[in-house]
Amino acid sequence: METLIGLNCSTVECNSLSPSAPIWQDVLAQAMTGELIAAMNYTSLSEICDDPEEVADALEHAQIERGHAARFAAEGRKIGVDVPNNVDARHWKRLREAFMGCVTERDFIGCLIVQEIMLESFAVASYARVAKVAPGSLGQTFASIAAEEEEHVDHAMSILRAERALDVQRFDDKVYRLHLDVMTTLAKMLAKECKDGHCEVCHGSCVKPSLFDVSLSAAELRGVSLQQYLKTLDLLGIPGEVTLTWVAQLPV
């Protein structure tokens, strides 16, 4: 897997005088890394699409995600920080591998489930929450990207609902199998404390304890993300009592 922009924590610049700038720097770094992973995922997806229209769609999505990453980088510059990224960071790498597993199996539906149901639920919910507290254009950018990501999800939902209607049991089993891999990793990323060591994206020590300084908290970001995930699964038609058990069994 390629690292699109090399990460070297010691050289990451923070020239801002704002005491909260280093916190936003790490928040932006996570968001930017997520967008770059999404761009890579859509590019990979295009390689297994048979329909030229689907290929074009996937490549267009990849371009949009790269645009999101660029906008996050620009927001960093506005507050005087360089926004690093690391698509090889431990959790992000694992999420990418889960997606690539579906690509290897040429499982188009599996790819949509991972990217649109799981990763985008996390992105939409956490960006929307960050948008509520981030100052000025930073907040506006998070809000506007959250809205665009939500449109992606809507687009995929109709395809996934149709697929589920063909064989409910098979579809739900597939979602559960992917849930165990992807959502377990996301749950660890979203845990209140990083118990497995440094996430390899934050530029210094873990940003989570500092989130309170910008009216955020790791618990809240996890909460909104899992809530959005459950609601998205509801829209797919998977029974609520089933998905509740899935989420209840995730690590904290």
Add this chain to the structure above:
Amino acid sequence: MGGSIASVARPAQTIARQTSEVDFALIGHQESWRAAADVLAVLRGPEHAPLPNDEIRDILPWIPPRAVCHVEVGSIARAQARGLYIDSFIPPDRLEAAYVHENIARVRGAAACAIKAGAKIVSLGGFSSILIEGNFDQLPERHDTVFTTGNSLTVGFIVRGIKKMCALEGRDLRRSTLLIVGATGDVGSGCARCLAPLVKRVLLSARNLERLRRLAEELHADGVEVEIATDLVEKGRQQFSAEADLVICAASLASPSLLLDRIAPDAIVCDAGYPKNLSPSAPMPGAKVFFGGLGQITGGLSFAPDFRGVLNRHPFPDVVHGCLLEGMALALERRFEPFSQGRGFITPGRVAEIETIAARHGIYLAPLYNASGPVENVLHRRPNGREDECILFDAAT
């Protein structure tokens, strides 16, 4: 908590599906963090360590309303009904007025789940009915689903419990002074209508003076001696002129300020609140406290997954709150109608009617108990006809 991928990465489980019809849905919420923790522990299963308390408090408020388990109830008349328990996931510490809009949204979400599942009748348990009491317009478009607050059967079981406790204690109901706290609510006013003709005097307490006056006038018209007060004690002075020896607590919230130390020292106290109105440490030495409004199913009750004793946390099996039992009884009777619609509709006649329906299916007043355990030496009826004697606890609290 496991925390490792290996702990959850077992072979993909086959999702158990119950495709049968949904006769009823029960909407509820947990009354304590302990209860919420137990629900989450069942969902996590034995292979995962229980969540720490701080994680439960962080996670639960974000869970959208949803079905938790399937419920099947049997009848002594050989009827069967299938349903769902849907939790609104109202956090136990967010029942105050400050959260009312958030909580209404949660109940609406739970109602939407019931409608989506095709439930024919929905019982609104605990706080749920209070939030939409008498205002069914706030519920989502209902299609063929009807809603009941379930409070008629709750009132029936409270009244039966009071009568039974009086009999156990050798009290004459006709010489008693009855105090109802939360008197203008659906349950409180229903109890007033049922019990006022049977006691010597009635004291009504609630926050809304205008509603208190209306209820008092209604009871006066039937020749009942009534006093009202918006607080039991004001400026250090007891508001009622007489001490109550029968008390029903039917307020919508736990009320440490009820100051029930002002009641008769050996009063019979029915705590019918959900959550409980009285704390276990309430200063009432000598009072005979029992939890009211509970019924017991004798025709069989099962949950899938198995939430026995978790969703119904009582010292006796198959005991359920009356409000939820009402929906089950109506489903067993195949009477899918909005039997209890909110404040002002509960009359002795309606209470008798729902009790008759419930009894026809083997749903009776539950054995009386309180925080210390059973308050009577009970012979517990088993569905198979056997009777098992429960351990006798000291009734004094």
